[in-house]
Structure formats: structure tokens, C-alpha cells
Amino acid sequence: MSEFLLVSHILLWIGFFVLLLIGFALLRQIGVLFERVAPAGALALGSTLRAGETAPVLRPVALSGESLEIGGTRPDGVSTLVLFVSPDCPVCKGLLPVAKSLARKTATLRVIYASAGSDVQVQEEFVAAHGLPRAAYVISDDLGLVFGVAKLPFAALIAPDGSVSALGLVNTREHLESLFEAQRTGIASLQEYLSERPQPGSRGADRESGEPGRPDPRAGVNRRHRDLRMQGRLS
Numbered sequence: 001m002s003e004f005l006l007v008s009h010i011l012l013w014i015g016f017f018v019l020l021l022i023g024f025a026l027l028r029q030i031g032v033l034f035e036r037v038a039p040a041g042a043l044a045l046g047s048t049l050r051a052g053e054t055a056p057v058l059r060p061v062a063l064s065g066e067s068l069e070i071g072g073t074r075p076d077g078v079s080t081l082v083l084f085v086s087p088d089c090p091v092c093k094g095l096l097p098v099a100k101s102l103a104r105k106t107a108t109l110r111v112i113y114a115s116a117g118s119d120v121q122v123q124e125e126f127v128a129a130h131g132l133p134r135a136a137y138v139i140s141d142d143l144g145l146v147f148g149v150a151k152l153p154f155a156a157l158i159a160p161d162g163s164v165s166a167l168g169l170v171n172t173r174e175h176l177e178s179l180f181e182a183q184r185t186g187i188a189s190l191q192e193y194l195s196e197r198p199q200p201g202s203r204g205a206d207r208e209s210g211e212p213g214r215p216d217p218r219a220g221v222n223r224r225h226r227d228l229r230m231q232g233r234l235s
Contacts, residue, residue, distance in 0.1 A: 048148035051166050051182070055158050060114075060143055063127060064134040070112060070143070074160045079183070081111045083170075084144055084154040087126035091171055092153040096130050098173045108160075116141045157183055 049055065055071040062068050070080060083099050085092035103111040113132055115123060117139065127137050147156050147167065156167035157179040166182035169175070 048146070049156070049164050049167065051164050053164055054162050055156075055164050056146060057162075058143060058146065060138045060140045062135050063120075063123065063137040063139065066135050068112060068136075068138065071158060072162050074162075077160045078108050078110055079160055079165070080158040081109060081179070082114055082143070082147070082156045082158070083111060083176075084114045084147070084149050084152055086115055086117070086152050087122050089152045093130065095153050095170065095173070095176060096132065098176055100131070102176075111136060113137045114143050115139055116144050155179060159183065 057069065057071040059067055059069050070082060074080075081099070081102070083095070085096070099111050099113070102109060113136060115126075115138070117123065120139065123137070123139055126132075127134055144154075147154070151169055153170050154168070155170045155176060157165040159165045166179040168179075170179070
């Protein structure tokens with residue numbers, strides 16, 4: 001009986017270490033996948049403005065009647081996030097809590113909500129239902145035209161120096177947060193990231209990952225054929 005318990009304990013420890021090694025291997029593969037998979041970034045779809053360009057100075061009137069200034073240099077170092085939404089856009093409604101949270105937690109950020117349409121009553125009900133600040137809610141068709149808004153929800157992040165840090169279609173929280181990551185890294189959009197990133201299997205990707213390129217299996221066959229021909233000539 002004691003021998004059986006001893007053997008079972010040894011087998012259990014062997015199984016434990018095997019599982020531990022498998023776990024480390026899986027973690028390594030997850031790390032490799034994380035490096036190779038592109039991030040979820042905002043898509044810049046045919047915008048009239050591009051990242052790095054100076055945003056035009058606009059002075060729309062908020063729903064509260066106050067005049068706002070979008071663009072231009074801000075000495076206080078505050079960035080401006082313009083989020084284009086609509087009362088009949090369900091995806092926009094899902095992003096509103098994220099935008100409000102960013103406005104509360106980030107001292108160097110102000111959020112302006114922009115919409116289009118002539119029905120002020122519908123806009124007022126939308127603002128009240130979602131607890132949006134009337135002093136930061138703008139109804140303007142021209143604002144969307146200037147930024148080239150084609151689909152909603154759309155967002156543009158303007159740096160304190162008045163330049164456009166990033167802009168594009170934002171369907172999720174990750175898309176919205178990627179605008180701030182673009183401002184930090186200098187990569188304006190998902191398309192720019194993919195165009196600059198070496199493709200898997202390329203020589204640049206092999207050098208970046210530290211993994212040598214896979215050898216061509218036909219090279220060995222061709223070498224053997226060449227050796228046989230040389231032997232035939234010598235004989």
C-alpha cells in the first residue's frame with residue numbers, strides 16, 4: 001500500500017510539472033500573439049482633415065447659449081475631444097458613459113458633444129436623458145462638414161497646440177481610447193499602424209521578432225541534384 005502511495009505521489013508531481021511547463025508555453029504563445037495582432041484603433045475614413053494638420057478655429061454656440069471655441073492654441077494645455085453623436089444612433093449612446101468618464105478623470109481634457117439636425121426638442125431630450133452638459137453640446141451641421149464626418153460615432157482629438165492628434169470612426173471604448181494612444185505615440189490611425197508595421201513572414205518581421213526566417217525546403221533538394229551532377233562529370 002505504501003509503495004502504491006509513493007508511486008501515485010511521484011506521478012502526481014510529474015503531472016504537475018508537465019502542466020506547469022504547458023502553462024508557461026501557452027503564456028509565451030499568448031505574448032507572441034499579442035505582439036503580432038494589430039490593436040483596435042479608430043478608422044480614418046476619408047476625413048477632410050488629417051492627423052498633424054492644424055484644425056480650423058470654429059466658434060459654435062452650445063445648447064446653453066454659450067459660445068465655444070474649437071481649435072486654436074490653448075495655453076492651459078488642455079486637449080479637446082469632439083465626439084459626434086446623434087439621438088437616433090444606438091452605438092453613440094453606448095459611448096456616452098465612456099466620454100463622460102474621460103472628461104471627469106482627465107484634468108487636461110475637455111469633451112464637446114456635436115450633433116446635427118434642426119429638431120432642437122429632440123436634442124434637448126437626448127441631452128437630458130443621458131445627463132450631458134448643455135454647455136458642451138453643440139448642434140451644428142458645419143462642424144461635421146469641416147471634420148469630414150461620414151459615419152457615426154466619429155471623434156476628433158485636438159492637441160493643445162491646435163493640431164489634430166487623431167480622428168476617425170469610434171464604435172467601441174477601445175476605439176475611443178486609441179485616439180489618446182495615437183496622441184502619445186504619434187501614430188495617427190489604424191491604417192498608418194498597419195502600413196508601417198512589418199508583415200509576418202517578411203524579413204523585417206523576422207529581424208524585429210528575433211526569429212530567423214524559415215529555410216526553403218527546396219534548397220536542399222537543389223543542392224543534392226547539383227552534387228549528383230558534379231559527381232557524374234567527375235566520373
